[in-house]
Amino acid sequence: NAGVTQTPKFQVLKTGQSMTLQCAQDMNHEYMSWYRQDPGMGLRLIHYSVGAGITDQGEVPNGYNVSRSTTEDFPLRLLSAAPSQTSVYFCASSYGSSGEKQYFGPGTRLTVT
């Protein structure tokens, strides 16, 4: 099992550019989520999904879109990147639909200039 994988590991964008952060898991987990981590602020939930075809907003969803067409994949789209979106992004997954005991990917470090 590869667990939770994320690509790319690093990315630099210019303000206004769009891109997709990829996340995949091979554990057949129903629940997947995206967090951003900023210094001194811990992990904040962006969007989450309790199963294929179902997504919902977390604490800081503005500027981000998600979709869940398969159980395995949960891409995060930045529509028009802003410097405030400079952060480290983590994807996570867990059994069931409650979001407990989440397994995290290695993260994507994004810089927007």
Next chain:
Amino acid sequence: GQQLNQSPQSMFIQEGEDVSMNCTSSSIFNTWLWYKQDPGEGPVLLIALYKAGELTSNGRLTAQFGITRKDSFLNISASIPSDVGIYFCAGPHNTDKLIFGTGTRLQVFP
């Protein structure tokens, strides 16, 4: 929104010392989770607690679910250099969202 406050914010200790940190909430939680994040990595689950008053150990780590259900504690005994990292508490909010604390950054000096 829901907040989990962790203290201390950071700790600088010598190898061999014991460590204590805590996490508090303004509302009741039915589950407390403790994660550790190594530098440059994603968080990894250390301990899960499901019952008020529960005390659970994982090697040198011991965590407790507070009686009021609004707090939790993590202790590390006889710290070693590989204990370095950020420790997060977390709890489920509205059944399908996991809320994380702000983290306690631990530095261990030999």
